[in-house]
Amino acid sequence: MKAVLAIIMIFITALVSAQPRMTAYKIIEKAEEAVRVSGVQGIAVMWIIDEKGRERTRRLKQVTKLYDDGKTEKRLLRFIEPADIKGTGLLTFDYQNAADDIWLYMPALRKSRRIVSSEKSKTFMGSEFTYADMSPPSLSDFSYQLIGEERVQGVPCYKIDILPNDEDVAEENGFSRRIAYFGMEDFVIRKALYYDLNGEIEKEMLVHEVKELDTEKHKFRAVHIEMINVQNGRRSIMSNEMIEFNPDIPDEYFTTRFLERE
Amino acid sequence: MILRIGLVCVILLSQVCWAQGFFDDEPSSAPSPAYDMNGFMRGVFFGGKVIGENDAELKSGYGELGLKMRVRKGRIGDGFAEIRFRRGSEFGNNISDVNIREAYVDAYIGNIDLRIGQQIVQWGRADGFNPTNNITPQDMLARSPDEDDRKLGNFLIRSSYYINPFEFEFIWVPQYAPSVLPVELFPFPSWVTLGPDELPDARLKNCLLAGKIGFRLGRVDGSLSYVKGYMPLPGINIGPDKEKLLGVIVMPKPYKMQVFGFDFSTTLGSFGLRGEAAYRHAAKADSVYIPFLKSEQFFLFDYMPNSDLQYVFGMDRSIGNFSLIVQYIGRYVFDFVELELTKTPIDQLGQTNRMIASQQFEISHSVFLRPALAMFHETVNWDMLAYYNITSEEYLVRTSLGKQLYDALVLKIGAEIYDGPDDTLFGSIHDALSSGFIELKLSF
Numbered sequence: 001m002k003a004v005l006a007i008i009m010i011f012i013t014a015l016v017s018a019q020p021r022m023t024a025y026k027i028i029e030k031a032e033e034a035v036r037v038s039g040v041q042g043i044a045v046m047w048i049i050d051e052k053g054r055e056r057t058r059r060l061k062q063v064t065k066l067y068d069d070g071k072t073e074k075r076l077l078r079f080i081e082p083a084d085i086k087g088t089g090l091l092t093f094d095y096q097n098a099a100d101d102i103w104l105y106m107p108a109l110r111k112s113r114r115i116v117s118s119e120k121s122k123t124f125m126g127s128e129f130t131y132a133d134m135s136p137p138s139l140s141d142f143s144y145q146l147i148g149e150e151r152v153q154g155v156p157c158y159k160i161d162i163l164p165n166d167e168d169v170a171e172e173n174g175f176s177r178r179i180a181y182f183g184m185e186d187f188v189i190r191k192a193l194y195y196d197l198n199g200e201i202e203k204e205m206l207v208h209e210v211k212e213l214d215t216e217k218h219k220f221r222a223v224h225i226e227m228i229n230v231q232n233g234r235r236s237i238m239s240n241e242m243i244e245f246n247p248d249i250p251d252e253y254f255t256t257r258f259l260e261r262e
Numbered sequence: 263m264i265l266r267i268g269l270v271c272v273i274l275l276s277q278v279c280w281a282q283g284f285f286d287d288e289p290s291s292a293p294s295p296a297y298d299m300n301g302f303m304r305g306v307f308f309g310g311k312v313i314g315e316n317d318a319e320l321k322s323g324y325g326e327l328g329l330k331m332r333v334r335k336g337r338i339g340d341g342f343a344e345i346r347f348r349r350g351s352e353f354g355n356n357i358s359d360v361n362i363r364e365a366y367v368d369a370y371i372g373n374i375d376l377r378i379g380q381q382i383v384q385w386g387r388a389d390g391f392n393p394t395n396n397i398t399p400q401d402m403l404a405r406s407p408d409e410d411d412r413k414l415g416n417f418l419i420r421s422s423y424y425i426n427p428f429e430f431e432f433i434w435v436p437q438y439a440p441s442v443l444p445v446e447l448f449p450f451p452s453w454v455t456l457g458p459d460e461l462p463d464a465r466l467k468n469c470l471l472a473g474k475i476g477f478r479l480g481r482v483d484g485s486l487s488y489v490k491g492y493m494p495l496p497g498i499n500i501g502p503d504k505e506k507l508l509g510v511i512v513m514p515k516p517y518k519m520q521v522f523g524f525d526f527s528t529t530l531g532s533f534g535l536r537g538e539a540a541y542r543h544a545a546k547a548d549s550v551y552i553p554f555l556k557s558e559q560f561f562l563f564d565y566m567p568n569s570d571l572q573y574v575f576g577m578d579r580s581i582g583n584f585s586l587i588v589q590y591i592g593r594y595v596f597d598f599v600e601l602e603l604t605k606t607p608i609d610q611l612g613q614t615n616r617m618i619a620s621q622q623f624e625i626s627h628s629v630f631l632r633p634a635l636a637m638f639h640e641t642v643n644w645d646m647l648a649y650y651n652i653t654s655e656e657y658l659v660r661t662s663l664g665k666q667l668y669d670a671l672v673l674k675i676g677a678e679i680y681d682g683p684d685d686t687l688f689g690s691i692h693d694a695l696s697s698g699f700i701e702l703k704l705s706f
Binding site for chain 1: 409422534
């Protein structure tokens with residue numbers, strides 16, 4: 001009997017030790033999965049602070065919803081402040097394996113306009129964030145390497161080195177290398193270092209607050225993010241003053257018809 | 263007085279009450295106001311050249327308050343109004359205007375949207391030049407750094423029905439509203455007098471009807487459209503001047519047309535592609551012989567243009583914070599007949615009509631460029647619109663450089679230059695409308 005128990009224990013131990021270690025790609029997949037919430041609505045404030053401490057404020061509303069078994073995320077974003085850009089909206093259909101469909105609505109044009117999705121390196125409304133920071137990247141465009149484990153603001157994290165697969169991807173996303181830190185427990189990003197196209201460190205992103213939106217499926221969102229440009233001394237802060245889990249967001253929100261309703 | 267009453271109304275309406283807004287019937291911890299009001303104040307100065315001389319002059323200078331109010335009723339409907347209060351000087355005259363630019367109410371009934379009121383309609387996916395856009399009139403004399411200010415609202419009923427991936431839109435314009443033409447600036451012979459516009463009344467037969475089917479198929483957005491009725495851009499008609507023995511009077515007069523349109527937009531790699539085309543069919547049977555100079559002699563005078571086909575094809579590309587739109591614009595005029603300008607004065611007037619309708623040539627080709635650059639973290643923005651008609655050799659350049667002094671406070675300088683040979687539209691308005699400007703605008 002003892003021999004049988006010993007064999008079982010050995011077998012179990014062997015099984016456990018045979019489980020693959022967490023690979024960089026697996027971590028990235030889990031990180032992307034951790035923030036894929038079936039439906040979210042929120043109001044965010046963005047402060048753009050220049051090197052002299054002068055501040056500009058943007059306030060925007062955003063709704064997101066998953067479609068096609070989570071393979072497509074649709075997002076509607078609309079600025080409500082300041083007054084000169086109020087009503088400007090962006091509708092994105094973010095496909096997992098294809099280029100995004102994006103429409104921009106500007107009140108002065110009085111019509112929505114289909115725009116090209118490849119210019120993700122463009123700064124987002126004059127901030128230190130880029131359009132690439134506003135949507136999950138295409139996983140196959142990058143290679144990943146687990147280079148260590150570190151604590152970020154008290155949270156144990158995996159440290160992943162992310163390299164674009166070619167120059168086009170680097171230019172499109174605006175960085176030549178990105179070192180990202182993901183929480184070991186929730187797989188939510190806590191920090192990232194961005195290297196410019198010359199290989200120099202350019203920006204540091206810090207996540208100050210994470211919120212679990214879907215407590216049943218354990219889905220999260222970073223709700224207070226700071227992006228510091230170490231080259232020019234500017235920084236931008238994106239903070240959610242309201243964010244809610246809502247899987248029942250009406251489908252009509254994700255139409256150009258609704259986009260054009262200022 | 264009107265200004266005062268308007269301001270009092272606005273102040274009374276600015277008492278904010280709270281209800282649900284963007285997320286309407288969804289739970290929300292941050293309520294939105296049931297109505298919101300925003301707008302701008304600005305001071306604008308336009309300077310240019312005295313017509314026919316080399317002196318500089320104030321072309322236009324004014325202070326303006328623009329108020330926009332939107333009343334929201336969640337997913338049921340909303341209302342919108344924009345009022346402009348302007349005081350200053352334009353074309354040498356003191357002005358004190360109150361202009362209700364738009365005022366309409368929307369109702370959202372299932373898949374149907376209904377909008378009734380004074381409104382501006384913008385059709386067409388090309389940039390700046392839209393042959394399918396024949397509903398909203400334009401004010402060609404508007405002096406504003408904002409291109410949108412050239413659009414004039416008119417009263418209409420607009421309804422849309424959505425069934426994925428299609429959108430069916432119907433428009434009924436019961437009362438005709440004309441575009442404002444710079445008639446005084448056109449090179450009329452000295453023996454003509456300008457008369458008042460001949461406008462159709464509000465009879466049902468004079469209305470404009472329009473329909474459009476919009477679609478999204480894969481990565482292509484597009485639409486097919488049809489418009490029938492009086493076109494916003496009038497022609498110039500003539501008639502005998504009852505006060506002068508040998509004089510004639512000229513006056514803007516609208517004409518009916520049918521317009522069959524098509525447009526599309528898509529993306530190809532890093533490029534955006536857009537196209538638009540419209541065939542305008544002139545109901546020439548409506549043309550009449552006009553008794554001229556109180557004699558027994560009749561002349562055939564067409565104030566309405568020929569049928570034509572207009573087409574636009576463009577590409578756009580962004581590289582970082584620089585963007586560029588390039589478009590080709592073409593026009594083919596059906597049944598085109600050369601006018602012998604030296605033959606009769608009537609032919610000279612006919613040529614003016616062709617100039618207004620851009621039909622001086624059987625085939626014409628134009629290019630359109632719109633570069634824009636956002637600098638210093640989008641606190642400094644430069645943009646330019648350049649249009650050159652290769653066939654008529656007329657051109658337009660409009661450019662501006664805006665500096666955001668603070669959030670919503672923008673100082674802008676710029677210029678708009680029209681020029682071309684004397685017998686072209688831009689050549690005619692060169693001295694009067696070419697100008698430089700400075701604007702200080704505060705949005706709230």
